[in-house]
Amino acid sequence: MMTHQLTLSQVKPEMQDCIQNCLDCHSVCLNTVTYCLQKGGMHSEVDHIRLMLSCAEICQTSADFMLLGSHFHHRTCGVCAEICEQCASDCEKMGDDAQMKACAQICRQCAESCRQMSMAMA
Amino acid sequence: MMTHQLTLSQVKPEMQDCIQNCLDCHSVCLNTVTYCLQKGGMHSEVDHIRLMLSCAEICQTSADFMLLGSHFHHRTCGVCAEICEQCASDCEKMGDDAQMKACAQICRQCAESCRQMSMAMA
Amino acid sequence: MMTHQLTLSQVKPEMQDCIQNCLDCHSVCLNTVTYCLQKGGMHSEVDHIRLMLSCAEICQTSADFMLLGSHFHHRTCGVCAEICEQCASDCEKMGDDAQMKACAQICRQCAESCRQMSMAMA
Protein backbone atom coordinates (compact mmCIF):
# COMPACT_ATOMS: atom_id res chain seq x y z
CA MET A 1 0.00 0.00 0.00
CA MET A 2 1.32 3.39 -0.88
CA THR A 3 1.10 6.47 1.25
CA HIS A 4 -0.71 8.53 -1.36
CA GLN A 5 -3.52 6.01 -1.13
CA LEU A 6 -3.87 6.79 2.55
CA THR A 7 -6.33 9.43 3.64
CA LEU A 8 -4.14 11.90 5.46
CA SER A 9 -5.72 15.09 6.65
CA GLN A 10 -4.04 18.38 5.67
CA VAL A 11 -0.82 16.78 4.50
CA LYS A 12 0.63 18.16 1.27
CA PRO A 13 2.00 15.74 -1.37
CA GLU A 14 5.66 16.60 -0.73
CA MET A 15 5.16 16.05 2.97
CA GLN A 16 3.47 12.71 2.28
CA ASP A 17 6.58 11.68 0.36
CA CYS A 18 8.80 12.75 3.24
CA ILE A 19 6.66 10.81 5.74
CA GLN A 20 6.94 7.72 3.55
CA ASN A 21 10.71 8.13 3.23
CA CYS A 22 11.02 8.42 7.01
CA LEU A 23 8.90 5.31 7.60
CA ASP A 24 10.83 3.35 4.95
CA CYS A 25 14.16 4.46 6.39
CA HIS A 26 13.00 3.56 9.91
CA SER A 27 11.95 0.11 8.70
CA VAL A 28 15.08 -0.69 6.72
CA CYS A 29 17.44 0.58 9.45
CA LEU A 30 15.74 -1.46 12.16
CA ASN A 31 15.70 -4.55 9.97
CA THR A 32 19.33 -4.02 9.00
CA VAL A 33 20.36 -3.93 12.68
CA THR A 34 19.38 -7.59 12.88
CA TYR A 35 21.19 -8.36 9.63
CA CYS A 36 24.39 -6.66 10.86
CA LEU A 37 24.36 -8.46 14.19
CA GLN A 38 24.17 -11.75 12.30
CA LYS A 39 27.05 -10.81 10.01
CA GLY A 40 29.26 -9.83 12.96
CA GLY A 41 32.68 -8.21 12.53
CA MET A 42 32.65 -4.54 11.64
CA HIS A 43 28.91 -4.82 10.88
CA SER A 44 28.15 -5.35 14.56
CA GLU A 45 30.47 -2.75 16.02
CA VAL A 46 28.84 -0.58 18.61
CA ASP A 47 29.18 2.72 16.71
CA HIS A 48 27.48 1.30 13.63
CA ILE A 49 24.58 -0.35 15.46
CA ARG A 50 24.08 2.75 17.61
CA LEU A 51 23.95 4.96 14.53
CA MET A 52 21.36 2.73 12.84
CA LEU A 53 19.21 2.60 15.98
CA SER A 54 19.43 6.39 16.34
CA CYS A 55 18.56 6.81 12.67
CA ALA A 56 15.53 4.52 13.00
CA GLU A 57 14.29 6.50 16.00
CA ILE A 58 14.68 10.03 14.63
CA CYS A 59 13.00 8.92 11.36
CA GLN A 60 10.01 7.72 13.37
CA THR A 61 9.88 10.95 15.36
CA SER A 62 10.08 13.08 12.20
CA ALA A 63 7.30 11.07 10.54
CA ASP A 64 5.12 11.42 13.64
CA PHE A 65 5.66 15.20 13.82
CA MET A 66 4.50 15.54 10.21
CA LEU A 67 1.53 13.23 10.78
CA LEU A 68 0.48 15.29 13.81
CA GLY A 69 0.93 18.51 11.83
CA SER A 70 3.43 19.92 14.32
CA HIS A 71 5.18 23.01 12.99
CA PHE A 72 8.31 21.76 14.76
CA HIS A 73 8.64 19.14 12.03
CA HIS A 74 11.19 21.34 10.27
CA ARG A 75 13.42 21.03 13.34
CA THR A 76 13.14 17.25 13.67
CA CYS A 77 13.54 16.88 9.89
CA GLY A 78 16.75 18.95 10.07
CA VAL A 79 18.26 16.63 12.68
CA CYS A 80 16.95 13.61 10.79
CA ALA A 81 18.66 14.72 7.56
CA GLU A 82 21.99 14.98 9.37
CA ILE A 83 21.75 11.58 11.02
CA CYS A 84 20.50 9.83 7.85
CA GLU A 85 23.44 11.30 5.92
CA GLN A 86 25.93 9.91 8.41
CA CYS A 87 24.14 6.56 8.58
CA ALA A 88 24.30 6.31 4.77
CA SER A 89 28.07 6.91 4.79
CA ASP A 90 28.54 4.34 7.51
CA CYS A 91 26.54 1.71 5.59
CA GLU A 92 28.52 2.42 2.43
CA LYS A 93 31.76 1.70 4.28
CA MET A 94 30.51 -1.83 4.94
CA GLY A 95 31.24 -2.65 1.30
CA ASP A 96 29.56 -4.45 -1.51
CA ASP A 97 26.62 -5.91 0.24
CA ALA A 98 23.04 -5.71 -1.15
CA GLN A 99 21.43 -5.09 2.25
CA MET A 100 23.92 -2.39 3.26
CA LYS A 101 23.64 -0.73 -0.15
CA ALA A 102 19.85 -0.71 0.09
CA CYS A 103 20.07 0.76 3.60
CA ALA A 104 22.49 3.45 2.43
CA GLN A 105 20.20 4.29 -0.48
CA ILE A 106 17.05 4.78 1.57
CA CYS A 107 19.08 6.79 4.13
CA ARG A 108 20.29 9.16 1.36
CA GLN A 109 16.78 9.48 -0.02
CA CYS A 110 15.35 10.24 3.41
CA ALA A 111 18.16 12.72 4.13
CA GLU A 112 17.44 14.61 0.91
CA SER A 113 13.71 14.70 1.49
CA CYS A 114 14.07 15.77 5.15
CA ARG A 115 16.60 18.45 4.23
CA GLN A 116 14.13 20.00 1.81
CA MET A 117 11.35 19.76 4.37
CA SER A 118 13.49 21.47 7.01
CA MET A 119 14.34 24.33 4.64
CA ALA A 120 10.79 24.80 3.35
CA MET A 121 9.84 26.04 6.80
CA ALA A 122 12.86 28.24 7.43
CA MET B 1 7.25 3.54 -2.23
CA MET B 2 5.92 0.11 -1.42
CA THR B 3 7.27 -2.18 1.24
CA HIS B 4 7.95 -5.04 -1.13
CA GLN B 5 10.42 -2.75 -2.88
CA LEU B 6 12.30 -2.40 0.39
CA THR B 7 15.17 -4.75 1.08
CA LEU B 8 14.10 -6.41 4.29
CA SER B 9 16.25 -9.22 5.58
CA GLN B 10 14.53 -12.52 6.42
CA VAL B 11 11.01 -11.13 6.30
CA LYS B 12 8.43 -13.31 4.53
CA PRO B 13 5.94 -11.66 2.14
CA GLU B 14 2.94 -12.07 4.46
CA MET B 15 4.91 -10.47 7.27
CA GLN B 16 5.94 -7.60 4.99
CA ASP B 17 2.24 -7.01 4.32
CA CYS B 18 1.51 -7.02 8.04
CA ILE B 19 4.36 -4.56 8.71
CA GLN B 20 2.98 -2.26 6.03
CA ASN B 21 -0.55 -2.50 7.45
CA CYS B 22 0.78 -1.63 10.91
CA LEU B 23 2.73 1.37 9.62
CA ASP B 24 -0.25 2.59 7.57
CA CYS B 25 -2.59 2.17 10.52
CA HIS B 26 -0.13 3.99 12.80
CA SER B 27 0.08 6.86 10.30
CA VAL B 28 -3.63 7.23 9.67
CA CYS B 29 -4.54 7.00 13.37
CA LEU B 30 -2.00 9.63 14.39
CA ASN B 31 -3.09 11.92 11.58
CA THR B 32 -6.76 11.37 12.41
CA VAL B 33 -6.14 12.43 16.02
CA THR B 34 -5.42 15.92 14.71
CA TYR B 35 -8.46 15.81 12.45
CA CYS B 36 -10.72 14.77 15.34
CA LEU B 37 -9.42 17.47 17.65
CA GLN B 38 -10.27 20.04 14.99
CA LYS B 39 -13.79 18.63 14.51
CA GLY B 40 -14.49 18.73 18.24
CA GLY B 41 -17.67 17.30 19.78
CA MET B 42 -17.75 13.51 20.08
CA HIS B 43 -14.69 13.32 17.80
CA SER B 44 -12.50 14.87 20.47
CA GLU B 45 -13.83 12.96 23.47
CA VAL B 46 -11.12 11.56 25.67
CA ASP B 47 -12.00 7.88 25.14
CA HIS B 48 -11.85 8.21 21.36
CA ILE B 49 -8.56 10.14 21.23
CA ARG B 50 -7.01 7.80 23.79
CA LEU B 51 -8.02 4.76 21.75
CA MET B 52 -6.53 6.20 18.57
CA LEU B 53 -3.29 7.13 20.32
CA SER B 54 -3.08 3.64 21.84
CA CYS B 55 -3.80 2.09 18.45
CA ALA B 56 -1.06 4.17 16.78
CA GLU B 57 1.45 3.08 19.43
CA ILE B 58 0.74 -0.66 19.46
CA CYS B 59 0.83 -0.68 15.63
CA GLN B 60 4.30 0.86 15.75
CA THR B 61 5.47 -1.63 18.36
CA SER B 62 4.11 -4.58 16.37
CA ALA B 63 5.80 -3.35 13.18
CA ASP B 64 9.09 -2.92 15.04
CA PHE B 65 8.93 -6.43 16.54
CA MET B 66 8.50 -7.89 13.04
CA LEU B 67 11.27 -5.72 11.61
CA LEU B 68 13.62 -6.85 14.39
CA GLY B 69 12.61 -10.48 13.83
CA SER B 70 11.47 -10.93 17.43
CA HIS B 71 9.54 -14.16 17.93
CA PHE B 72 7.36 -12.23 20.40
CA HIS B 73 5.74 -10.51 17.41
CA HIS B 74 2.86 -12.97 17.61
CA ARG B 75 2.09 -11.61 21.09
CA THR B 76 2.24 -7.93 20.13
CA CYS B 77 0.25 -8.66 16.95
CA GLY B 78 -2.42 -10.38 19.05
CA VAL B 79 -2.86 -7.29 21.24
CA CYS B 80 -2.67 -5.06 18.17
CA ALA B 81 -5.50 -6.95 16.44
CA GLU B 82 -7.73 -6.44 19.47
CA ILE B 83 -7.06 -2.73 19.77
CA CYS B 84 -7.38 -2.09 16.01
CA GLU B 85 -10.73 -3.87 16.02
CA GLN B 86 -12.05 -1.64 18.78
CA CYS B 87 -10.59 1.48 17.18
CA ALA B 88 -12.33 0.60 13.91
CA SER B 89 -15.70 0.28 15.67
CA ASP B 90 -15.15 3.58 17.44
CA CYS B 91 -14.34 5.36 14.19
CA GLU B 92 -17.40 3.89 12.51
CA LYS B 93 -19.61 5.32 15.24
CA MET B 94 -18.45 8.81 14.23
CA GLY B 95 -20.68 8.59 11.18
CA ASP B 96 -20.45 9.35 7.54
CA ASP B 97 -17.15 11.06 7.36
CA ALA B 98 -14.46 10.22 4.74
CA GLN B 99 -11.55 10.54 7.17
CA MET B 100 -13.20 8.41 9.87
CA LYS B 101 -14.26 5.80 7.33
CA ALA B 102 -10.73 5.61 5.96
CA CYS B 103 -9.36 5.26 9.48
CA ALA B 104 -11.86 2.51 10.29
CA GLN B 105 -10.94 0.69 7.08
CA ILE B 106 -7.19 0.63 7.69
CA CYS B 107 -7.84 -0.40 11.32
CA ARG B 108 -9.94 -3.38 10.15
CA GLN B 109 -7.31 -4.33 7.58
CA CYS B 110 -4.53 -4.13 10.16
CA ALA B 111 -6.60 -6.10 12.70
CA GLU B 112 -7.17 -8.91 10.19
CA SER B 113 -3.55 -9.07 9.17
CA CYS B 114 -2.27 -8.97 12.79
CA ARG B 115 -4.76 -11.64 13.84
CA GLN B 116 -3.42 -14.01 11.18
CA MET B 117 0.15 -13.19 12.14
CA SER B 118 -0.61 -13.89 15.81
CA MET B 119 -2.15 -17.27 14.97
CA ALA B 120 0.56 -18.32 12.53
CA MET B 121 2.94 -18.54 15.48
CA ALA B 122 0.58 -20.22 17.92
CA MET C 1 13.24 4.47 42.11
CA MET C 2 15.69 7.15 41.16
CA THR C 3 17.88 7.16 38.10
CA HIS C 4 21.11 7.38 40.04
CA GLN C 5 20.21 4.01 41.54
CA LEU C 6 20.08 2.53 38.07
CA THR C 7 23.20 0.95 36.64
CA LEU C 8 23.77 2.96 33.49
CA SER C 9 26.92 2.29 31.56
CA GLN C 10 29.12 5.27 30.66
CA VAL C 11 26.53 7.90 31.52
CA LYS C 12 27.81 10.92 33.45
CA PRO C 13 25.77 12.27 36.39
CA GLU C 14 24.58 15.41 34.57
CA MET C 15 23.43 13.28 31.66
CA GLN C 16 21.61 10.94 34.04
CA ASP C 17 19.73 13.97 35.37
CA CYS C 18 18.84 15.06 31.86
CA ILE C 19 17.60 11.54 30.97
CA GLN C 20 15.42 11.57 34.09
CA ASN C 21 14.05 15.03 33.26
CA CYS C 22 13.19 13.85 29.74
CA LEU C 23 11.44 10.72 31.00
CA ASP C 24 9.53 12.72 33.64
CA CYS C 25 8.52 15.32 31.09
CA HIS C 26 7.42 12.61 28.65
CA SER C 27 5.33 10.99 31.38
CA VAL C 28 3.66 14.14 32.67
CA CYS C 29 2.90 15.46 29.16
CA LEU C 30 1.33 12.20 28.03
CA ASN C 31 -0.71 11.95 31.20
CA THR C 32 -1.75 15.60 30.95
CA VAL C 33 -3.09 15.01 27.41
CA THR C 34 -5.75 12.79 28.96
CA TYR C 35 -6.44 15.35 31.68
CA CYS C 36 -6.85 18.15 29.11
CA LEU C 37 -9.20 16.13 26.92
CA GLN C 38 -11.40 15.57 29.96
CA LYS C 39 -11.39 19.26 30.87
CA GLY C 40 -12.39 20.28 27.34
CA GLY C 41 -12.56 23.90 26.19
CA MET C 42 -9.21 25.54 25.49
CA HIS C 43 -7.48 22.61 27.20
CA SER C 44 -8.49 20.29 24.38
CA GLU C 45 -7.78 22.58 21.46
CA VAL C 46 -5.81 20.92 18.70
CA ASP C 47 -2.73 23.16 18.97
CA HIS C 48 -2.33 22.48 22.67
CA ILE C 49 -2.80 18.70 22.47
CA ARG C 50 -0.50 18.52 19.45
CA LEU C 51 2.20 20.45 21.28
CA MET C 52 1.99 18.16 24.31
CA LEU C 53 2.11 15.03 22.15
CA SER C 54 5.12 16.42 20.25
CA CYS C 55 6.81 17.33 23.52
CA ALA C 56 6.24 13.83 24.92
CA GLU C 57 7.75 12.26 21.78
CA ILE C 58 10.88 14.42 21.48
CA CYS C 59 11.57 13.93 25.21
CA GLN C 60 11.49 10.18 24.68
CA THR C 61 13.76 10.41 21.66
CA SER C 62 16.25 12.62 23.51
CA ALA C 63 16.32 10.24 26.49
CA ASP C 64 16.88 7.28 24.17
CA PHE C 65 19.76 9.01 22.35
CA MET C 66 21.50 9.62 25.67
CA LEU C 67 20.84 6.07 26.85
CA LEU C 68 22.31 4.69 23.62
CA GLY C 69 25.30 7.01 23.95
CA SER C 70 24.67 8.63 20.55
CA HIS C 71 26.78 11.73 20.03
CA PHE C 72 23.78 13.21 18.20
CA HIS C 73 22.08 13.64 21.57
CA HIS C 74 23.18 17.28 21.59
CA ARG C 75 21.07 17.81 18.47
CA THR C 76 17.94 16.08 19.77
CA CYS C 77 18.38 17.83 23.14
CA GLY C 78 18.56 21.19 21.33
CA VAL C 79 15.22 20.58 19.61
CA CYS C 80 13.78 19.17 22.82
CA ALA C 81 14.70 22.31 24.79
CA GLU C 82 12.87 24.47 22.24
CA ILE C 83 9.71 22.38 22.24
CA CYS C 84 9.63 22.00 26.04
CA GLU C 85 9.94 25.77 26.41
CA GLN C 86 6.95 26.37 24.17
CA CYS C 87 4.95 23.60 25.83
CA ALA C 88 5.64 25.18 29.24
CA SER C 89 4.33 28.56 28.02
CA ASP C 90 1.25 26.92 26.56
CA CYS C 91 0.49 25.10 29.82
CA GLU C 92 0.92 28.29 31.82
CA LYS C 93 -1.69 30.02 29.66
CA MET C 94 -4.24 27.44 30.84
CA GLY C 95 -4.36 29.23 34.19
CA ASP C 96 -4.35 28.30 37.79
CA ASP C 97 -4.62 24.60 37.60
CA ALA C 98 -2.40 22.22 39.61
CA GLN C 99 -1.97 19.70 36.78
CA MET C 100 -1.13 22.36 34.18
CA LYS C 101 1.26 24.10 36.57
CA ALA C 102 3.02 20.82 37.30
CA CYS C 103 3.27 20.12 33.58
CA ALA C 104 4.68 23.59 32.90
CA GLN C 105 7.21 23.14 35.69
CA ILE C 106 8.61 19.83 34.48
CA CYS C 107 8.70 21.22 30.90
CA ARG C 108 10.80 24.20 32.08
CA GLN C 109 13.09 21.93 34.06
CA CYS C 110 13.56 19.61 31.08
CA ALA C 111 14.12 22.56 28.72
CA GLU C 112 16.86 23.94 30.98
CA SER C 113 18.57 20.60 31.36
CA CYS C 114 18.38 19.80 27.61
CA ARG C 115 19.66 23.26 26.72
CA GLN C 116 22.76 22.71 28.83
CA MET C 117 23.23 19.24 27.38
CA SER C 118 22.99 20.60 23.83
CA MET C 119 25.59 23.28 24.53
CA ALA C 120 28.00 20.99 26.37
CA MET C 121 28.61 19.23 23.08
CA ALA C 122 28.86 22.29 20.88
Next chain:
Amino acid sequence: MMTHQLTLSQVKPEMQDCIQNCLDCHSVCLNTVTYCLQKGGMHSEVDHIRLMLSCAEICQTSADFMLLGSHFHHRTCGVCAEICEQCASDCEKMGDDAQMKACAQICRQCAESCRQMSMAMA
Protein backbone atom coordinates in the same frame (compact mmCIF):
# COMPACT_ATOMS: atom_id res chain seq x y z
CA MET D 1 13.27 12.80 40.71
CA MET D 2 10.87 10.12 41.78
CA THR D 3 7.62 9.28 40.08
CA HIS D 4 5.51 9.81 43.18
CA GLN D 5 6.63 13.43 43.09
CA LEU D 6 5.16 13.77 39.62
CA THR D 7 1.62 15.04 39.26
CA LEU D 8 -0.06 12.24 37.38
CA SER D 9 -3.77 12.51 36.83
CA GLN D 10 -5.95 9.55 37.85
CA VAL D 11 -3.06 7.13 38.29
CA LYS D 12 -3.21 4.91 41.38
CA PRO D 13 -0.04 4.38 43.45
CA GLU D 14 0.46 0.77 42.32
CA MET D 15 0.16 1.85 38.71
CA GLN D 16 2.65 4.67 39.31
CA ASP D 17 5.10 2.04 40.57
CA CYS D 18 4.50 -0.08 37.49
CA ILE D 19 5.04 2.91 35.17
CA GLN D 20 8.31 3.67 36.95
CA ASN D 21 9.43 0.04 36.70
CA CYS D 22 8.66 0.06 32.96
CA LEU D 23 10.58 3.30 32.39
CA ASP D 24 13.54 2.06 34.45
CA CYS D 25 13.56 -1.25 32.60
CA HIS D 26 13.35 0.54 29.24
CA SER D 27 16.29 2.76 30.23
CA VAL D 28 18.55 0.04 31.57
CA CYS D 29 17.85 -2.33 28.63
CA LEU D 30 18.60 0.33 26.03
CA ASN D 31 21.75 1.38 27.84
CA THR D 32 22.83 -2.24 28.26
CA VAL D 33 22.53 -2.81 24.49
CA THR D 34 25.44 -0.42 24.04
CA TYR D 35 27.37 -2.10 26.84
CA CYS D 36 26.84 -5.56 25.31
CA LEU D 37 27.92 -4.44 21.84
CA GLN D 38 31.16 -3.15 23.36
CA LYS D 39 31.77 -6.40 25.25
CA GLY D 40 31.26 -8.48 22.10
CA GLY D 41 31.18 -12.29 22.12
CA MET D 42 27.95 -13.84 23.41
CA HIS D 43 26.91 -10.41 24.73
CA SER D 44 26.49 -9.10 21.19
CA GLU D 45 24.78 -12.10 19.67
CA VAL D 46 21.74 -11.21 17.62
CA ASP D 47 19.20 -13.06 19.80
CA HIS D 48 20.35 -11.28 22.94
CA ILE D 49 20.43 -7.77 21.46
CA ARG D 50 17.08 -8.34 19.77
CA LEU D 51 15.52 -9.45 23.06
CA MET D 52 16.83 -6.40 24.89
CA LEU D 53 15.61 -4.04 22.16
CA SER D 54 12.19 -5.73 22.19
CA CYS D 55 12.08 -5.51 25.98
CA ALA D 56 12.95 -1.79 25.90
CA GLU D 57 10.17 -1.15 23.39
CA ILE D 58 7.35 -3.08 25.06
CA CYS D 59 8.25 -1.46 28.41
CA GLN D 60 7.85 1.95 26.82
CA THR D 61 4.54 0.99 25.24
CA SER D 62 3.21 -0.39 28.52
CA ALA D 63 4.25 2.75 30.40
CA ASP D 64 2.56 4.92 27.77
CA PHE D 65 -0.69 2.93 27.91
CA MET D 66 -0.83 3.45 31.68
CA LEU D 67 0.02 7.14 31.36
CA LEU D 68 -2.76 7.60 28.80
CA GLY D 69 -5.18 5.67 31.01
CA SER D 70 -5.92 3.09 28.31
CA HIS D 71 -7.85 0.12 29.66
CA PHE D 72 -5.80 -2.04 27.27
CA HIS D 73 -2.82 -1.56 29.59
CA HIS D 74 -3.56 -4.95 31.14
CA ARG D 75 -2.92 -6.52 27.73
CA THR D 76 0.35 -4.70 27.04
CA CYS D 77 1.48 -5.34 30.64
CA GLY D 78 0.79 -9.05 30.14
CA VAL D 79 3.05 -9.21 27.09
CA CYS D 80 5.60 -7.00 28.83
CA ALA D 81 5.80 -9.35 31.82
CA GLU D 82 6.53 -12.30 29.51
CA ILE D 83 9.26 -10.51 27.58
CA CYS D 84 10.89 -9.03 30.70
CA GLU D 85 11.01 -12.49 32.26
CA GLN D 86 12.82 -13.92 29.26
CA CYS D 87 15.14 -10.93 29.03
CA ALA D 88 16.06 -11.39 32.71
CA SER D 89 16.95 -15.05 32.12
CA ASP D 90 19.02 -14.13 29.10
CA CYS D 91 20.95 -11.48 31.02
CA GLU D 92 21.59 -13.90 33.89
CA LYS D 93 23.18 -16.36 31.45
CA MET D 94 25.80 -13.73 30.62
CA GLY D 95 27.43 -14.44 33.98
CA ASP D 96 28.90 -12.50 36.83
CA ASP D 97 28.80 -9.04 35.43
CA ALA D 98 27.46 -6.03 37.40
CA GLN D 99 25.73 -4.45 34.40
CA MET D 100 24.06 -7.69 33.30
CA LYS D 101 23.00 -8.48 36.87
CA ALA D 102 21.50 -5.02 37.26
CA CYS D 103 19.67 -5.43 33.96
CA ALA D 104 18.35 -8.85 34.98
CA GLN D 105 17.18 -7.44 38.31
CA ILE D 106 15.18 -4.53 36.88
CA CYS D 107 13.70 -6.91 34.26
CA ARG D 108 12.49 -9.27 37.02
CA GLN D 109 11.09 -6.37 39.00
CA CYS D 110 9.28 -4.99 35.96
CA ALA D 111 7.99 -8.47 35.05
CA GLU D 112 6.53 -8.94 38.53
CA SER D 113 4.92 -5.53 38.59
CA CYS D 114 3.48 -5.89 35.06
CA ARG D 115 2.16 -9.36 35.85
CA GLN D 116 0.21 -8.02 38.81
CA MET D 117 -1.06 -5.11 36.72
CA SER D 118 -2.24 -7.48 33.98
CA MET D 119 -4.12 -9.65 36.47
CA ALA D 120 -5.67 -6.74 38.38
CA MET D 121 -7.74 -6.02 35.28
CA ALA D 122 -8.68 -9.59 34.40
